[in-house]
Amino acid sequence: MDKLAKGIEEMKQHNLEQAAKWFTEAIEDQPEEPLGYINFGNLLLHMKDYERAQRFFERAIEKDSHAATAYYGLGNTFYEQEDYSKAQEQFLRAIEEGLNEADVHFMMGMTFVHQEHYRLALPYLMTAAEIDEKDIDIQFQYGLSLAQNEDIDHAEQQMNRVLQLEPNHSDAYYNLGVIALYQEDVDKALAKFNQALEIQPEHMLAANGKKQIENMLDS
Template sequence: MDKNQNGIELMREGKWDEAAKAFAEAIEEQPKDPVAYINFGNVLTAVGDTERAMNFYDKAINLDENAPAAYYSKGNVYYDQQNFAQAKNMFELALKKGLETGDNFFMLGMSLANMENSKLALPYLQRSTELLEDDAEAHFQYGLCLARENFIDEAIIALEKAVMFDPEHADALYNLGVAYGFKEDGDKALELFNRALEVQPDHLLAGHGKKLIEGQDNH
């Protein structure tokens, strides 16, 4: 088995030290191959050593400026640091270099959404739901973004997909309830708030939504 493949298997098992060793050997054997540097950086990121990880990603980019995975990995580090503008730049570069994965579209959309630019985020999040068809989180974030831009009918479709793929997604249930509230379907909204509270009894927003609707019913 190739040392990179071996290292990736070890990472999946959470064996970080052994994975790092496999990637270090891969780097020794092929010092001009950016892949091992990216993989080694991913191990460092996973154990929280992001500063050193960034050096490995940069090394990979120096070896091959068209290594899209290096930009994607850098983007994830920036995103976790809540540096959304830098993250967006990295995911855009990864896309430009050919990384047309659902994850990259999703992270690019999320960076824009966190920069409060829902309108620009929409097409990327939409593309992520096409590529990650059964990913509840992708549909959820796309639905949220649609709701922010007042596309309530479309938001309902996306949020219903999120709940279909993950029936215990309390935030999706809650936001779907809010969307039905907008459509003045109080019964449906109440049912969804109750479902959100079943999944997560301390869901404050769902509790608040439920109280509001029940208060209206009592008048």
């Protein structure tokens, strides 16, 4: 196992100091290779040391301007600091450099969501959902994006798909309740809110939705 692999393994075990040691040695052994800098950047990002993480990712890009994962790491650094426009630039560059994994499309979509550009978010979240059909967070956010773009029928289908992956997903039930209200099916909405509350009794949005329906039925 080479030093980078050892560092990654230590990082997975949360032995961050030992991981830093292996990544440092990998950089010292091969200072012109970008992977050492990228992995050290990921470690610093994990530690929320954003300023130093940015420097390491930028150093990797200096070594190889086509290092797609360096742009992805740099995008995550900006994203974590809520600088979504800068994050977008880096995620887009990562995609242009050939990174075609679900995560980069998902993160690109989420930068648009945070800026309330829901129509622009949709194709990226759809692509992420197509690439990784088993990732619950990706599938759920794609469902939300469909709803935000008023594609209600497909949003309903997508939330049901989330429940196939995770039967106890309270937020999926809540959103199915909202969709049912949009479809003017009050009984169905109430049932979905109740299902959300069975799973998560402190689900405030579902509790509020249930209360509004009950007040409406009592009036």
